[in-house]
Amino acid sequence: MYVVQYSNDIIIIDCGSKFPDESLLGIDLIIPDISYLEENKDKIRALIVTHGHEDHIGGIPYFLKKLNVPIYATRFTLGLIELKLDEHRLQRDTELVLIDSNSNLQFGEIEVRFFKVNHSIPDCLGIVFHTPEGNIVHTGDFKFDLTPVDNQHSDIHKMAQIGSAGVVALISESTNAERPGSTPSEKLVGNHIEEAFKKANGKIFISTFASNVSRVQQVVDANIKTNRKLALLGRSMVNVVNVAMERGYVNIPDGMLIKAEEINQMSPENVTILCTGSQGEPLAALARLSTSSYRDASVLAGDTVILAAGPIPGNERNVTRIIDNLFKLGAEVIYGSGTGMHVSGHGYQEDLKLMLTLMKPKYFIPIHGEYRMLHQHRLLAESVGVEKENTFIINNGDVVDIQNLEARQTRKIPSGDTYIDGMGVGDVGDIVLRDRKQLSEDGMLVIVVTINKTERKIISSPDIISRGFVYVRDSESLLRNVERLVKNTVNEFLEENTRQRNVVKQNIKKSIGLYLFTHTKRKPMILPIIIEM
Amino acid sequence: MYVVQYSNDIIIIDCGSKFPDESLLGIDLIIPDISYLEENKDKIRALIVTHGHEDHIGGIPYFLKKLNVPIYATRFTLGLIELKLDEHRLQRDTELVLIDSNSNLQFGEIEVRFFKVNHSIPDCLGIVFHTPEGNIVHTGDFKFDLTPVDNQHSDIHKMAQIGSAGVVALISESTNAERPGSTPSEKLVGNHIEEAFKKANGKIFISTFASNVSRVQQVVDANIKTNRKLALLGRSMVNVVNVAMERGYVNIPDGMLIKAEEINQMSPENVTILCTGSQGEPLAALARLSTSSYRDASVLAGDTVILAAGPIPGNERNVTRIIDNLFKLGAEVIYGSGTGMHVSGHGYQEDLKLMLTLMKPKYFIPIHGEYRMLHQHRLLAESVGVEKENTFIINNGDVVDIQNLEARQTRKIPSGDTYIDGMGVGDVGDIVLRDRKQLSEDGMLVIVVTINKTERKIISSPDIISRGFVYVRDSESLLRNVERLVKNTVNEFLEENTRQRNVVKQNIKKSIGLYLFTHTKRKPMILPIIIEM
Structure with missing residues (x-):
């Protein structure tokens, strides 16, 4: 997101989202911090969107919940923005202005x-x-x-x-x-697609970005030349191709499109499946096809699978895992930068x-x-x-x-990343993420101690509950020693009589933390809970 | 690790380790499951090691704790194995046999x-x-x-x-x-190193795998031609180059090597720093240099930094982050496959x-x-x-x-991955990892309810402690509602009088889980603790 401001007029350019890297545990999406715009909302005249990719439109639904600004974009871009607003079930009180x-x-x-x-x-x-x-x-x-x-x-x-x-x-x-x-030129990809289609004997599966409409058109063109029907798999593929068809950006001959349910009724050499998942997304069509867990279609020996998209940095492992699985199914897999498919x-x-x-x-x-x-x-x-x-x-x-x-x-001006986690926008910050990191690496230990306040003694043994730390079954003696150490620490506190509850909690954390690190080289989160009766 | 067996004689080939991918939360290292070998230990005659890379020797210290088998390897490989055994402070009762x-x-x-x-x-x-x-x-x-x-x-x-x-x-x-x-050929890299050295004006930092002794030799050769001294940074660089020098695998002229502390006393155009960290390891020399947090040397404007190693798949992000930081320091950075440096x-x-x-x-x-x-x-x-x-x-x-x-x-035969986490070998398995995953994504909520057994009522309000879930400060009403729901669930249980403690725990998990998912779209781990007095 960029902002051009002159005097009292602000124009916003794009409102994208990005995906978190692996250090942002549990975060679903990142959008721009718009506090400067919220402070200056009376000056904002327009949000102009250059094109319809996620890193330019993905933040719009969240933006519109805070600011109502007219959005200017071209016809195809507007189509994708409307799709996005529908998915978020957003009221359409925003003015969408068509430009060219x-x-x-x-x-x-x-x-x-x-x-x-x-x-x-x-x-x-x-x-x-x-x-x-x-x-x-x-x-x-x-x-x-x-x-x-x-x-x-x-x-x-x-x-x-x-x-x-x-x-x-x-x-x-x-x-x-x-x-x-x-x-x-994109046209080179078309040549390679056509070549591969002419060589293929069985079904053809081809995966690309749904929004790359020119590539979709080239798949359609190769399909015409090889006399195949076309099925679309994956929600975003169906939705985006529909937007492109309705608005005249792709030209698919009548009768070429078939439904997913019809794939299995076709002779393999007469059908092409255009699908999502070229980035290895675990829930998208290609990943599910690679593990034979897609209802309407199966990759079989003799089929051809084309990955017509390069992996975005960070997605390599997920993509190669899928390629491995497709080879195991016996498919001819066309992938990698040497193939000219991207x-x-x-x-x-x-x-x-x-x-x-x-x-x-x-x-x-x-x-x-x-x-x-x-x-x-x-x-x-x-x-x-x-x-x-x-x-x-x-x-x-x-x-x-x-x-x-x-x-x-x-x-x-104030700026930065706003994290989206589930329905929360900006409610997960550094402290929560630091806790998640510790929990993810070494798990945790909850220690519950019940104390009789008047008699100043521990009632029954401490309860110790661990998750993500060790197999409890294999670690009985370790946990028994923890129990004993907790008792000692609390008894000291009870005898001295002067300290606060927080002090005894700190002491439990310290002594148990040290004990566990010495014996396991791990640092689980330790949560002491003291209940006084 | 591979095994060749004929009749009652088993020969093992290599004993490597691998690094976990990001799904194995908190795991430090993976070694082979050797239970087949443990069951057949009387038949094992030798462990033959083909060469000294980690994926061929990294499992040896763990292997030797279970099985005492003579190890056969060449001189350089034995040098690296001995280094590894020293690092693990292992008793040397194992026979190390020199072969060629x-x-x-x-x-x-x-x-x-x-x-x-x-x-x-x-x-x-x-x-x-x-x-x-x-x-x-x-x-x-x-x-x-x-x-x-x-x-x-x-x-x-x-x-x-x-x-x-x-x-x-x-x-x-x-x-x-x-x-x-x-x-x-490796020799091509030498040509590119020499060219870069001749062009460089300031200090030269060059990072490569310490064990690539031929590349180290070519750095030494380029150093001779450009009249520079050489400092080694990073523990493994110092150790491995020492092994190579002692055993005659690298030839460094007398007087070329200087200590890290001497770097700053040299004129920049007369010093080369050969360092670890080419894979972006956060604690290695190059990463620390890139954030100006290395005591003995600083990357300054005008210096040249050469990454003479390709990133192993999975390390790309860490490596590129370092490159970005080095550019910010004003260095000339030579990186990427187009440079011929690897x-x-x-x-x-x-x-x-x-x-x-x-x-x-x-x-x-x-x-x-x-x-x-x-x-x-x-x-x-x-x-x-x-x-x-x-x-x-x-x-x-x-x-x-x-x-x-x-x-x-x-x-x-039985086989698979044995996970190493801290001092634990094989004590972290699927259940612990599943818990870590849940904790890492949505954190957790501990709910402590104290019940008076005889009067069958709740003593005071439930204690609710969350970590890695939400900012408590911003979520007071959410947590108050959780408190209320917990009370209701427990009271129902107390009235009905028939159910077990486990049943009420399950009910708390279910009702609170549903409530939180509806209101946050997150699924923290919920740990109910019921204390009966």
Whole structure:
């Protein structure tokens, strides 16, 4: 999420979500902290969405629960946003405004125009903000595909005009700034799909991102040539392809689509199954097919399975586990970067340099990437003429102020990650996560001691309950020693008579913690509970 | 770990460890289940170790605590084994037997001979077992490097003779069975190191596997040419290089090595720091350098950092985080597969085909790799003439029996993973891990209810303690409702008078679980504790 502000007018660009890495135990999703926007809600004029990927729209349902802002997006993007709002069962009191690359919007003194870019989803926009302090360009996610499958070319001429008119600051994405050369055209994937389809004898299973409509179209085209029917498996595949069909982004001949239940009635060489799960998601169609636990279809010896998507970093293990299982089922599996079954939607170094060259910005703000990518993107900008000191590598919350065509990095606004865990938005923070980490590594021990307050003695033996620590059956003597140690610690407390309940709890934690670490090299969470009667 | 058995003689090949994936919460290390060997300990004649990598020697200290077996290995491998036994402070009552590729051992009716192979560590062996039922070859880990840095060539002529004499079964590693072509020579890395050293102005930090002695030698050689001193950072780098120096595997000129404390006294262009941590290990030297938390050395703007090692699958995120941090410090960072700073130690497809061609086995058992790699290796074997049905893709514990030159996959022996957690070996199993998983995702809630047995009523309010679930401060009303629900559930029980304590616990779990899931979509572990007075 990015924000452009001039005077009292705020325009928001995108509202994405990201997935937690493995250190954020139990967290489902991460969305941006929008407290700055909540404090300035009267100034917000629009949320403009560049395209329909999760990292650009995934935060919208949560955002709308806090702020009601009109959303501007192209037809396909709006389709995916509506799908998302339906899934969250959100009231539609939000204004959804349809725009295209020729739209011209005015918010206060900011005029907003657009240009078409290629990516891996239809209908993507770059944005130009014409402000009294100069023109600012946000590229969205892009590559230059000179032979786009859907014939929707990048607006290169328009970009050249924008650059000629003067750009004070370019904000450009950096995902592939480490990769030399130019991003291959999506059309190449089509050639490889067609080849594989012609070779295949049994059923074909092909998995890709549902939103990559051009790739879906190429599967349809290969299907036509090989005379196969097409079944869609997986909720998001069905939903997104429906949006694409309704809105005219994909062209599937009448009669080609069959229902999942019809797959088994078809002769194997006459059916293709297009499915979700190319990232190894454990509950998606491909994972379930790989373990033969999908009701309507089975991968059998002689079938072909194509993974037409590269694994996003972090998903490698889940994806390769599925590939292993598919091989065990006897399928021919086509996977990996050498097969040409996937190309990136993000520009490589030459694409990024072309954008920089067209826009000729005075200042440059590389975004969307890890630090090393932003750093490489800065070097690319330098190589095509941006002054070294005119690139700002900024963190979440950093503000770049532009005045009199001079840019400076100034304030920081509140920002960061808001964690979503189940229905909780932002209610899980560092303390809860630290506890989860300790619990996950060494488990816990609850120790309940009941004390007769008046007689000042322990009533019966302490209760000790452990989870995630050791097998209780194999650890009887260890736990008996813990019991004894607890009794001693509490008895000391009872004799001295002066200490607080908290002190005795601390002492139990300390002595038991030390004892267990010495004997097991583990540090379970210890929870002493003292009940006084 | 592999086992060759003939009649009453068992020979063990290797005894490795592996690292747990992220699903095995809190597990430190995995070693093989050796219960079959414990049951047959009187038959075990030898543990032969092919080379000194962790996945071949890491299980030895745990193995020796259960079984005392003479260990046969080459000089460098023995050096690393001794290092490991010292670290575990193990008594040395085990016989360590020095062998080389010309050794000839006899155990019962099995004669064992060896051949040299190249890999990414010195002194690697392949093994030939001459049995009355035919010759069996185990390759160890290998590639064919025709220009090895240490001039220790593979025994190709010997391999050809072995093949000519007849091999009934070849057991060969499959790590790179997916990669076409031949593995590049280690010597190429030396060229790239030298180039980078000549360009560098400030300090050079270079991180690689300590055991890749040829690469260490090439760093030394580049150091000589650029007139730099060398400091070693990280315990395993210091230890392993010492083993290599003592035993003559690396040649470092007198006076080149300096102590870590001397780094800061040197002019930056005259010092190279060779360090551990190329896999992103959070406590190793490189990670600490990247966060400026290493006492003796700092990465500064103008310094060069070279990652001369590819990330092992699963380590990518940790490695890239370090690269990001090094860039933030202003260093020139040389990383990634495009830089030529790493080559694999495992044979690509052409190497594997060459081994198969030399050995001409009747039967083939691909090992060491995920299923898809074993599958690809089978296809490679077919392509060079092994009958399709003569390849056995086997799992841990599977036995291939050979009699009258006919092989069949027959029994299964007990096998599997033994988890090491702290000092516990095998005491953490599925139940403990399942608990850890639940605790890690949604935390827990301990509910303590004290009941007056005679009056059959609750004494004071239930105590509720949560960890890793929600911020207590933000969730007061939720927890008050839990309290109320607990009271109701217990009171019902007290009125009915018939139920057991376990039943009321189950009911608390059920009602509170349902309530919390409805209101938070989380499923914390619920631990009810009932105390009757």
